[in-house]
Amino acid sequence: MRGRPMLYTRYESDQALMNTGTKKTVLALFLVFLTLVPLGVIPGIDFLAQNEWLRLLSEVAIFAVAALGLNVLTGLAGQVSLGHAFFMGVGAYTAAWLGADPGPFYGLGLPIWIWLPAAGIVAALIGVAIGPTAVRVRGLYLAFVTLGLVFVGEYLFRNWTSLTGGAQTGRTFPPLEFSLWKGDPIVSFNTDGPWFGIELTADAKAYYLLLAFAVVFVILSKNIQRTRVGRAFQSIRDRDVAAEIMGVNEARYKLTAFGISSFYAGIAGALFASFVGRMIPEQWNLFLSVEIIAIILIGGAGVVTGTILGSIFVIILPRIVEDLTHGLAGVVQEGSGPLAWIGDLFISTGLNDFGFVNTQAGVAPGLSIPQFNAVLYGLLIILFLIFEPLGLYGIWLRIRNYWKGWPFTY
Numbered sequence: 001m002r003g004r005p006m007l008y009t010r011y012e013s014d015q016a017l018m019n020t021g022t023k024k025t026v027l028a029l030f031l032v033f034l035t036l037v038p039l040g041v042i043p044g045i046d047f048l049a050q051n052e053w054l055r056l057l058s059e060v061a062i063f064a065v066a067a068l069g070l071n072v073l074t075g076l077a078g079q080v081s082l083g084h085a086f087f088m089g090v091g092a093y094t095a096a097w098l099g100a101d102p103g104p105f106y107g108l109g110l111p112i113w114i115w116l117p118a119a120g121i122v123a124a125l126i127g128v129a130i131g132p133t134a135v136r137v138r139g140l141y142l143a144f145v146t147l148g149l150v151f152v153g154e155y156l157f158r159n160w161t162s163l164t165g166g167a168q169t170g171r172t173f174p175p176l177e178f179s180l181w182k183g184d185p186i187v188s189f190n191t192d193g194p195w196f197g198i199e200l201t202a203d204a205k206a207y208y209l210l211l212a213f214a215v216v217f218v219i220l221s222k223n224i225q226r227t228r229v230g231r232a233f234q235s236i237r238d239r240d241v242a243a244e245i246m247g248v249n250e251a252r253y254k255l256t257a258f259g260i261s262s263f264y265a266g267i268a269g270a271l272f273a274s275f276v277g278r279m280i281p282e283q284w285n286l287f288l289s290v291e292i293i294a295i296i297l298i299g300g301a302g303v304v305t306g307t308i309l310g311s312i313f314v315i316i317l318p319r320i321v322e323d324l325t326h327g328l329a330g331v332v333q334e335g336s337g338p339l340a341w342i343g344d345l346f347i348s349t350g351l352n353d354f355g356f357v358n359t360q361a362g363v364a365p366g367l368s369i370p371q372f373n374a375v376l377y378g379l380l381i382i383l384f385l386i387f388e389p390l391g392l393y394g395i396w397l398r399i400r401n402y403w404k405g406w407p408f409t410y
Contacts (some may be wrong), residue, residue: 017222034211038204045157051394054203056319061207061214062272062310067295068221068304069264075231075302078237078258084265084292085145086153089284090126091119091266092173092273093163099174099274106163111179116270123266124259131258135251138240150286157281170280173273176206206275213271217264221304233257261344287374294377300393309392318373325369329335329359333369 008014018024024215036042037057038051047053066088073079099115100107134145146334158167165171177185189205224230232253235243244250291314299310328343348355348366358366367375 001280015226017219017226031215038200038207049204051201051203054201054207056315058203058207058210058275059272060311060315061210062268062275063292063315064214064216064308065225065271066265066268066291067299067307067311068217069261070269070292071296071301071304071307072221072224072233072264073257073261075296075307076225076237077254078231078233078240079134079254079257080143081146081261082143082286082289082293083149083153084261085284085288086149087123087127087262087265087285088269088272088288089153089157089264091269092122092279092284092328093157094119094122094266095270095273096171096173097163100172101174105165107174109182111181112174112177116267117176119270120263120266123269124263127258127262127265128255132251133257135254147286150284150289153284154281157284164281167282168280170278170283172278173270173276175277176209176271176274205263210271210275213267217267218304219307221307229253229256238407263301272391290377294381296391297381298391300391301389303390303393305396306391306393309396313392314377317376318369321373322369322375325357325359325372 002088008019013019018027032407033042037045037048038054040046042048048057070081072082073081094116095115097106098108098110098118101109121384130149134142137145157164161169163171176189178187179185189209190202191205192199192201193205194200195205199336232243232248235246235248236250238251240250269284295310295314296307298313299308300306328339328347331340332343334340334345344355346356350360355366357372358368384391390397
């Protein structure tokens with residue numbers, strides 16, 4: 001109703017995915033923006049059309065899918081998990097077994113419409129199989145159970161060489177291309193070429209494909225959240241004893257949450273491995289799980305919008321840190337101005353130059369850029385948990401509510 005956007009006269013209107021005109025307009029503009037990014041026609045940010053930035057944005061889409069799965073388990077159902085990297089690895093190697101070409105390693109050469117759903121299904125089945133053990137514990141104990149999965153997975157992935165290629169060697173994964181069966185692809189996302197009369201690079205094509213997958217899984221997550229299953233998840237998260245008293249089958253819904261989360265992780269792992277092309281087993285490690293956790297905690301646990309914001313922030317942040325570090329190092333070497341003095345305190349550029357971050361890993365003292373990013377993730381998680389538990393989404397709520405009430409303070 002005009003002038004009263006929060007007044008709903010029908011239950012369907014209240015539960016709609018986009019329940020206000022403003023949300024619909026912003027979503028439409030955002031999708032148009034994402035569609036135009038690879039074309040380089042948006043003034044001021046045309047650099048995003050460069051291949052290196054398109055690959056980074058494609059990673060954002062993949063990690064958003066993975067984080068949406070963990071958001072269902074942790075954000076909605078309230079179950080702590082450190083094993084997301086294990087399920088991503090299961091999805092990746094399921095895709096390799098079914099989709100990669102036969103050769104020195106297992107591969108059947110099947111098309112993407114078989115190996116991609118299978119990657120999610122196999123990961124979900126393993127998640128449901130492990131679920132009965134996990135639902136017996138909660139909190140810190142559940143975190144340790146899922147943490148063990150990562151180490152078990154690392155051992156299996158390193159030693160099952162006929163499937164994974166072995167430690168520090170790895171293997172290739174099926175390419176991102178669509179075909180009806182074995183043979184030449186109908187649509188390839190790995191080669192440059194025109195689409196609808198527009199010349200696109202392979203990275204731009206992969207970006208559009210991964211963006212489409214991210215949109216689909218965002219819609220699925222939003223719908224899960226507003227269904228009976230989603231409400232059961234949230235009741236278990238808020239007070240599991242009270243939920244069980246009210247008739248919510250706690251064990252059943254926890255298993256369902258593990259299955260859904262594992263399915264998302266399997267799909268994300270398959271997409272990630274296929275997008276990168278070649279990966280080693282050590283990639284599916286604890287740091288990857290922590291990175292997914294950082295996404296939902298920094299973005300905002302339990303909220304799909306927060307997960308998207310967290311994915312953008314966590315994946316883009318290392319690139320920003322790297323560019324700023326090298327930029328400051330250049331200013332320090334020029335040695336002029338107050339910025340050079342500040343940068344000299346922070347950045348180490350040589351063997352005898354002491355600073356917090358170095359630009360020559362293994363030569364200059366201080367943390368390397370990847371090490372600094374790991375420290376930064378930890379600090380951000382701590383700060384958001386203490387000062388803003390709703391993460392970036394909570395900050396957005398504060399800003400929105402301030403302007404909705406402005407100039408009044410009540």
